[in-house]
Amino acid sequence: MGEVLGVAVLGAGHMGADHIRRLAHLVSGARVAAVADPDTERAQEVVAGLDGVSVHAEAAAALDAPGVGAVLIASPGPAHEEALLAAFDRGLPVLCEKPMVPDSTGALRVLEAEARLGRRLAQIGFMRRYDAEYQRLKSLLDGGGLGRPLMLHCTHRNVSSPPGFTSAMLIDSSVSHEIDAARWLLGQELTAVTVLRPASSSGAPQGLADPQFVVFETERGALVDVEVFVNCGFGYQVRCEAVCEAGSARIGDEHTMVVTTRGGAREDVAQDYLVRFADAYDRELRAWVDATRRGRVTGPSVWDGYAASVVAEAGVRALETGRRTTVELAPRPGLYATPGR
Numbered sequence: 001m002g003e004v005l006g007v008a009v010l011g012a013g014h015m016g017a018d019h020i021r022r023l024a025h026l027v028s029g030a031r032v033a034a035v036a037d038p039d040t041e042r043a044q045e046v047v048a049g050l051d052g053v054s055v056h057a058e059a060a061a062a063l064d065a066p067g068v069g070a071v072l073i074a075s076p077g078p079a080h081e082e083a084l085l086a087a088f089d090r091g092l093p094v095l096c097e098k099p100m101v102p103d104s105t106g107a108l109r110v111l112e113a114e115a116r117l118g119r120r121l122a123q124i125g126f127m128r129r130y131d132a133e134y135q136r137l138k139s140l141l142d143g144g145g146l147g148r149p150l151m152l153h154c155t156h157r158n159v160s161s162p163p164g165f166t167s168a169m170l171i172d173s174s175v176s177h178e179i180d181a182a183r184w185l186l187g188q189e190l191t192a193v194t195v196l197r198p199a200s201s202s203g204a205p206q207g208l209a210d211p212q213f214v215v216f217e218t219e220r221g222a223l224v225d226v227e228v229f230v231n232c233g234f235g236y237q238v239r240c241e242a243v244c245e246a247g248s249a250r251i252g253d254e255h256t257m258v259v260t261t262r263g264g265a266r267e268d269v270a271q272d273y274l275v276r277f278a279d280a281y282d283r284e285l286r287a288w289v290d291a292t293r294r295g296r297v298t299g300p301s302v303w304d305g306y307a308a309s310v311v312a313e314a315g316v317r318a319l320e321t322g323r324r325t326t327v328e329l330a331p332r333p334g335l336y337a338t339p340g341r
């Protein structure tokens with residue numbers, strides 16, 4: 001394969017720092033060439049000990065830095081649109097963390113910009129598609145042995161939410177993963193959404209609607225329900241059970257360690273996504289680097305990112321109004337495969 005891929009990482013926070021570590025120490029064929037973060041002190045700390053990395057306050061300066069051949073966007077969602085369009089202008093391949101763009105109008109601008117280029121440049125960071133358990137479930141469903149899928153029952157629990165997390169973010173930040181996973185697993189678009197609000201947990205910050213119960217309808221009549229509970233207090237748990245005409249399959253119980261000591265045994269529960277999905281992030285980055293070095297773009301597409309933004313926005317409206325809300329997608333440009341590919 002060609003030369004080592006120099007990556008500009010935008011955002012050196014939780015995800016950016018974790019991806020920088022991965023690029024520097026785990027993924028062969030890539031190196032961190034530049035980092036941009038308005039908090040340059042933080043960025044300097046994250047890249048301390050790595051050779052040949054330039055640090056910038058502005059994203060554009062990192063994209064134009066010497067040796068940069070691709071971009072990893074790990075800044076907050078509202079900064080993604082500008083970064084994606086800047087990468088497209090420069091013809092740079094991108095891995096963009098979810099949400100691709102939080103609002104659907106901005107997401108549509110990104111979709112139209114890539115469609116105008118006539119070739120894919122961006123992969124969106126829906127890493128569950130790279131998780132071994134999700135991949136086994138996907139193969140099982142695609143194989144058809146369980147028959148037609150009728151329902152997905154999903155659980156998404158976080159120990160606690162970060163400061164500033166809003167009721168809408170339970171849907172557009174957290175449930176955005178189930179939105180993508182359901183579209184991918186079922187190979188169908190989501191067409192409507194209803195959000196129910198149980199009494200909020202006393203463990204949740206004042207005013208936060210947590211937990212929520214979200215129900216999606218799909219284009220061929222399946223139902224997807226998601227319990228999302230981001231201040232459950234006890235662990236990071238992500239589960240999914242597919243109920244089909246000839247059987248069911250559940251994932252999400254395996255990621256644990258059973259510790260036995262005198263008189264008893266306990267099962268460890270991951271405390272956050274960086275632990276639960278560590279292998280998935282590794283595989284996601286390896287796949288992105290390998291494909292990019294071959295001049296290809298694979299994985300979740302800008303269409304997937306756009307669809308997730310539109311569905312999440314409908315979900316936030318459903319939360320706010322208490323009503324079933326339909327999902328209206330723009331026509332899918334020919335550049336993009338149907339969901340599930």
Ligand SMILES: NC(=O)C1=CN([C@@H]2O[C@H](COP(=O)(O)OP(=O)(O)OC[C@H]3O[C@@H](n4cnc5c(N)ncnc54)[C@H](O)[C@@H]3O)[C@@H](O)[C@H]2O)C=CC1
Binds near residue numbers: 014016079
């Ligand atoms: N795939 C996954 O499981 C996860 C994905 N995420 C996504 O990753 C992204 C980053 O999230 P976190 O790292 O948790 O946030 P964070 O708040 O820890 O870090 C964000 C960093 O970006 C910097 N920043 C702000 N504006 C910027 C700009 N215009 N250009 C470059 N850097 C900028 C901030 O100074 C900060 O250091 C978000 O899109 C989030 O939704 C976050 C957690 C898990």
Ligand SMILES: O=C1[C@@H](O)[C@H](O)[C@@H](O)[C@H](O)[C@H]1O
Binds near residue numbers: 177273
């Ligand atoms: O993407 C993520 C966070 O942004 C989100 O807030 C969490 O709920 C998810 O579990 C995590 O994967």
